[in-house]
Amino acid sequence: MILAVACSLSLLAPVPAMADWAVAQAAPGGKPFVQRFRSISWASDITLEACRKQYQNCKVVASGTGGCLAIATTGSKWGVGKAGSKPRAHAAALKACDALGAGPCRVEDDFCGQ
Template identity: 55%
Template structure:
């Protein structure tokens, strides 16, 4: 399993984007500008999958990424517990095995 492509988190990196192909491994980036986060997440994902899209992006709220080890669910919400719950529901709905939260972060 490849590790998620992640840029270090700092307050200066307020914008974020998560790109994914289906329910394959997501790629997320944090940058100062939303367009940069979007473009870099897409570039990282497209290097591995031909049909990537940004599944969540923004500069506030929280993101959670849940996985079975082979399939991933990504969700955004206004709080970390709500993002975690939503990502777990998406992952559980894939019926690919038990899910756990692998990554989570909040903007501003």
């Protein structure tokens, strides 16, 4: 009984939020690397490290504590959009992707932070 109560209480314990995020790309239209973490600086460091394992000249192209992120792709090029709502993030990502002139774009992934 005590073990069951202890296990139940552990499920209610606060979990560190992973609401901060960062996106790194090697070049406009390059494959994006996304990381969610407890702070923007840690998310930026980790996403840059992941990007640099495959590409040179990586930089953080978007980051935030909240809001929404969307990634649109043609299959070979990617656009990143950041906004206060998922529909606006989708629109921004599609606009960034379309501006690359690499063909039809579709939203590949999205998420919203706290």
